[in-house]
Amino acid sequence: MDMLIRDVELGGTRTDVLIEGNRFRRIGPNLAAGTAAVLDGTGKAIVPTFVNMHTHASMTLLRSYADDLELHDWLANYIWPLEAKLDEEDIYHGARLACLEMIKSGTTCFNDMYWHFHGVARAVEESGIRAMLSSVFIDFNEAGRARNEQRQAARLFEEATRYSDRIGFALGPHAIYTVSEASLRWAKAFASEHGLPIHIHLSETAKEVEDCLAAHGLRPVQWLEKIGWLGPNVIAAHVIHVDDDEIGILANRGVKVVHNPASNMKLASGSFPYARMKAAGVRISLGTDGASSNNNLCMLEEMKIAALHAKLVHADPTVLPAAEAFDMATTTGAQALGVECGAVAEGMLADCMLVDLSNPRLAPGYQLIDDLVYSADSSCIDTVICDGRILMENGRVAGEEQIVAEAREYVKKFH
Known part of the structure; x- marks a missing residue:
């Protein structure tokens, strides 16, 4: 399903990001959603994963x-x-x-x-x-x-x-x-x-x-x-x-x-x-x-x-x-x-994350990249998208509790 990320910060500017299939198709203000699902990016910044x-x-x-x-x-x-x-x-x-x-x-x-x-x-x-x-x-x-x-x-x-x-x-x-x-x-x-x-x-x-x-x-x-x-x-x-x-x-x-x-x-x-x-x-x-x-x-x-x-x-x-x-x-x-990811740009594979700008680790917010390198942790990441598909939203991955529970069983097996 196509996706429009509405009103998200990219490089310090508020914009929209349209994903068609598994690629970033258009980036710019006030894009038409058409049949695309709309994801609200208000208060968030989009960066490559x-x-x-x-x-x-x-x-x-x-x-x-x-x-x-x-x-x-x-x-x-x-x-x-x-x-x-x-x-x-x-x-x-x-x-x-x-x-x-x-x-x-x-x-x-x-x-x-x-x-x-x-x-x-x-x-x-x-x-x-x-x-x-x-x-x-x-x-x-x-x-x-x-x-x-x-x-x-x-x-x-x-x-x-x-x-x-x-x-x-x-x-x-x-x-x-x-x-x-x-x-x-x-x-x-x-x-x-x-x-x-x-x-x-x-x-x-x-x-x-x-x-x-x-x-x-x-x-x-x-x-x-x-x-x-x-x-x-x-x-x-x-x-x-x-x-x-x-x-x-x-x-x-x-x-x-x-x-x-x-x-x-x-x-x-x-x-x-x-x-x-x-x-x-x-x-x-x-x-x-x-x-x-x-x-x-x-x-x-x-x-x-x-x-x-x-x-x-x-x-x-x-x-x-x-x-x-x-x-x-x-x-x-x-x-x-040799993978066409690593940047949020038109034509690239739609692999990206939305970081929550309200997280205290990203305040006051002089330089987002500096904040991500020197002060951020995973609590700053709200949404993760790969190949145009949402894998994590609101900090949660579907089925994560079961994955962790099954992994914890290995302490009994190997300890």
């Missing part, structure tokens, strides 16, 4: 399960053993909770890497949001396991066509220390053949760099460049421990980098070199990482942490201003995924 560029959505089930641990200890001794117990139905319930949390905090598109692809896809379909989904690919340099992972990835690529166009497919090799060179080369070739993105963790820890130097005599980005692996279809998460040569390679190859400040800080992975990357021309977006290392999926919070972290690291309060952080969380992420 967020794109969360690095998640492991179903790890909502592991929220606060294993905190305050070193990354490799956390992964090997706590996270991976529990994840081995999760089946597709568990993954589905975790993804449902993730989608609910993202909707309520203004995110309608996410880039995910996790187990049981179909469990996540089913939850995304039901929720009404968008996702670029990859099944995590790990072979630990075992030839037999590598063959199985490759067959599974190829099969999932074919099976992904059963879902709506809100769901995209990507390859998800976990990292250079969990995936063999042969499998990385296979992923590169398969992605090139089918026009797919590749989602990978890269240079997240000092240990990863040290191990790569010991094995190949090169740092991770340099090694991937040597084997011809990097390109504009690569979405690299974390990318903390890189030198200037590596940053230059990333920029030249058009690699999309995802900054995950909350997770990086919690796991003490290191300080992200934002200013150096920006100066080199690297395209940087934002992600939350999984809810077991963040521990939420709130992009409002991630924008603030990113901006503050950059100012502290570079000892410069002008680094990463609010408008830049907001673009990283919206437009830049959408462009990295």
